Amino acid sequence: MQQHPFIIDAFVLLPDHLHCIWRLPQGDCNFSTRWRLIKSYFSRQCITLSQENLSTSRQNKKERGIWQRRFWEHLIRDEVDFKNHLEYIHYNPVKHGLVKAPQDWEYSSFHRSVRQGMYDITWGAGQEIVFDSDIGKE
Template identity: 95%
Template sequence: MQYRRATIKGGTYFFTLVTYKRQRLLCLPTNVCLLKNVFRYVMHQHPFIIDAFVLLPDHLHCIWTLPQGDRNFSIRWRLIKSYFSRQCITPSQENLSTSRQNKKERGIWQRRFWEHLIRDEIDFKNHLEYIHYNPVKHGLVKAPKDWEYSSFHRSVRQGTYDITWGAGQEIVYDSDIAKE
């Protein structure tokens, strides 16, 4: 079966990327800095807008808007994953599968990523909230304002949220909002 991705030139997309075997390596300070630099570098070569972002220890979610006339998010992710993988700090390499060792892969990321074409403003809002509430959902913090690796504070500055949004409440999302 051929896997097909929904692509629209200039579209806005929600993405989920997960580390290989759910390794908890993304929030190590050195890797956070590296990932920021890798994103900047790729954005310079292949522009896009990051509308929302959250980095968790073993996965990330984000919403991107591509330039008009451009629908190639795959090249951007390939470059981000590749550049990051070559330089990141990892746990012991002992747990890599034989097939990945044979291909000289470092086993940092799952091979594929999840993407969803944002359909409208309601869909955008639902995915934005999902991203910002995700650290709470995973029990990492009690409120979105307490998670450092998120675009939540930018959204507060822009007036999208009050700083107390998502604190002291459980937010439940439809199962079609995101895949982890």
């Protein structure tokens, strides 16, 4: 990853997908290599996955069944767009019914954002947050 640096502004890791906001070096838009490196590293760490549950295609390609093969990218347009996507990411475990509040999901940058003063720890608890239809669909 040293050859392909980036900064993670936000992330959430869910059982079947993840969302991130990254900052890449100026002039560098190589998302594909970074996703490949992240997915391959993470997959190698998941030794509990059984090969017998994978399709023949995935076995032949030495792929594990964790990740979608594609990714969707979205260029953050401005501060409002950043805030909307940040909130979407942190509320995602609640949206999917995994927890009652973002603070209850440990696989997220939410707690870091709370420490940085961006959120109160109770943000998103006991309320439904609705996002514009284009947020999170990229």
